[in-house]
Amino acid sequence: MKSLSAHDLLIAWEHGWNRHPVDRAQLLRTLSAPSADPVAIAGEPLGARNAALLEVRAATFGGRLRARIDCPQCSAPLELELDTTTLLDACQKPRELVEVQGLRFRPPCNRDLACIAGELDAETATRQLLTLCAIDKPEDLDLDALLSEVESALESADPWSDLSLAVHCDACERRWSEPLDVPALLWDEVQHRARALLDEVHLLAQAYGWTEGMILDLSDRRRAAYLQRVMA
Ligand SMILES: [Zn+2]
Numbered sequence: 001m002k003s004l005s006a007h008d009l010l011i012a013w014e015h016g017w018n019r020h021p022v023d024r025a026q027l028l029r030t031l032s033a034p035s036a037d038p039v040a041i042a043g044e045p046l047g048a049r050n051a052a053l054l055e056v057r058a059a060t061f062g063g064r065l066r067a068r069i070d071c072p073q074c075s076a077p078l079e080l081e082l083d084t085t086t087l088l089d090a091c092q093k094p095r096e097l098v099e100v101q102g103l104r105f106r107p108p109c110n111r112d113l114a115c116i117a118g119e120l121d122a123e124t125a126t127r128q129l130l131t132l133c134a135i136d137k138p139e140d141l142d143l144d145a146l147l148s149e150v151e152s153a154l155e156s157a158d159p160w161s162d163l164s165l166a167v168h169c170d171a172c173e174r175r176w177s178e179p180l181d182v183p184a185l186l187w188d189e190v191q192h193r194a195r196a197l198l199d200e201v202h203l204l205a206q207a208y209g210w211t212e213g214m215i216l217d218l219s220d221r222r223r224a225a226y227l228q229r230v231m232a
Pocket of ligand 1: 071072073074075076169170171172173174
């Protein structure tokens with residue numbers, strides 16, 4: 001998996017800042033796999049998308065993931081730390097299809113999420129999503145009767161589509177599942193790094209008269225070494 005270069009990070013920041021999270025996920029996936037067909041990327045099951053983005057995250061920012069959350073019961077601050085390589089080793093690949101009462105469904109993909117992004121009512125959105133995922137669409141298809149059965153079949157067919165971490169608070173012994181939104185997590189880090197890169201370009205361009213492209217072409221190590229000299 002390709003890491004995101006300094007150029008990629010600024011492209012993502014520039015084109016993603018005012019976009020829907022679903023579009024940001026597509027943008028980050030496309031930047032990380034420039035030779036892949038964007039249409040195929042949009043059609044990959046969400047679990048595959050999440051695994052790919054977690055790999056991009058590890059390649060770009062390292063395999064250690066640290067997060068701070070507050071316990072929902074006693075508000076104690078908790079530091080979460082996990083090794084994404086271990087997590088990825090345990091990744092379960094999505095199944096292509098599930099069958100519920102003789103009807104076939106495929107796991108949802110990013111394109112499906114884009115189609116329902118404008119729907120504000122959660123139940124209607126779920127119904128629309130499952131209609132998109134239905135391979136067999138008989139005229140008398142009554143999704144309402146199958147909704148929960150199809151949802152749980154698809155969840156087990158693509159367990160990485162909706163990731164969560166088991167968390168335990170030592171202070172009050174509360175245990176809960178904390179959602180792990182891989183695209184949102186990666187987007188936050190991309191934004192943060194892109195802003196820092198803009199500052200670095202600004203300082204180095206002022207000091208040396210180099211262009212943005214020249215500065216972004218430098219390795220992180222060289223850029224940091226020049227910055228150290230400029231700030232000295
Ligand atoms: Zn607690």
